[in-house]
Amino acid sequence: AQSVAQPEDQVNVAEGNPLTVKCTYSVSGNPYLFWYVQYPNRGLQFLLKYITGDNLVKGSYGFEAEFNKSQTSFHLKKPSALVSDSALYFCAVDTGGFKTIFGAGTRLFVKA
Amino acid sequence: DTGVSQDPRHKITKRGQNVTFRCDPISEHNRLYWYRQTLGQGPEFLTYFQNEAQLEKSRLLSDRFSAERPKGSFSTLEIQRTEQGDSAMYLCASSPGRIAGQETQYFGPGTRLLVL
Numbered sequence: 113a114q115s116v117a118q119p120e121d122q123v124n125v126a127e128g129n130p131l132t133v134k135c136t137y138s139v140s141g142n143p144y145l146f147w148y149v150q151y152p153n154r155g156l157q158f159l160l161k162y163i164t165g166d167n168l169v170k171g172s173y174g175f176e177a178e179f180n181k182s183q184t185s186f187h188l189k190k191p192s193a194l195v196s197d198s199a200l201y202f203c204a205v206d207t208g209g210f211k212t213i214f215g216a217g218t219r220l221f222v223k224a
Numbered sequence: 225d226t227g228v229s230q231d232p233r234h235k236i237t238k239r240g241q242n243v244t245f246r247c248d249p250i251s252e253h254n255r256l257y258w259y260r261q262t263l264g265q266g267p268e269f270l271t272y273f274q275n276e277a278q279l280e281k282s283r284l285l286s287d288r289f290s291a292e293r294p295k296g297s298f299s300t301l302e303i304q305r306t307e308q309g310d311s312a313m314y315l316c317a318s319s320p321g322r323i324a325g326q327e328t329q330y331f332g333p334g335t336r337l338l339v340l
Binding site: 116144146148153154155156157158161163202204206207208209210211212213214215216217 | 228255257259264265266267268269272274279280282315317324325326328329330331332333334
């Protein structure tokens with residue numbers, strides 16, 4: 113069965129410092145991996161995705177993620193955090209079907 | 225603005241009542257998804273449409289739940305005989321519908337349901 117794990121409920125980082133939000137996955141086929149962000153009272157917004165090719169994927173708002181097949185991970189990163197990055201982040205996986213599995217989410221808090 | 229709209233944004237109802245939610249996807253999108261999100265959890269897949277055809281339903285979708293997309297455009301999600309456990313955020317998303325599994329989904333703002 114497909115599953116996604118986000119091991120940290122919350123990540124705290126100071127503004128200007130690098131941030132990492134972790135995600136690991138378990139699938140039986142080739143994974144398609146996504147990161148979405150949710151701001152208060154708004155729907156989920158797409159950040160980036162890995163389908164195939166270069167393991168380092170760049171997305172919106174300066175975020176990037178690295179696909180690591182051996183570690184089955186797809187961690188979200190940003191070199192310099194902003195207070196406005198504070199939000200709820202979801203990792204998701206699909207294997208080419210119609211059912212996307214989301215992680216439980218990680219709340220990012222960036223302190224000024 | 226993602227272009228997916230949902231109505232209503234909030235719904236308070238009494239246990240046992242029926243409720244219906246509407247989702248209007250991005251106009252050229254063929255796929256439409258419904259999810260349920262409870263506090264502290266990620267979205268859980270409920271069902272999926274390709275045009276007007278409902279192709280998959282989660283086991284979370286009990287007999288009290290029904291979804292339709294009659295003309296392949298907007299969709300409705302109905303919950304009959306609501307229970308307190310149905311209280312959640314109901315999210316709708318759409319995608320172009322050309323490549324299974326690889327497409328970005330565009331989410332609406334959600335309908336927050338509270339069952340008293």
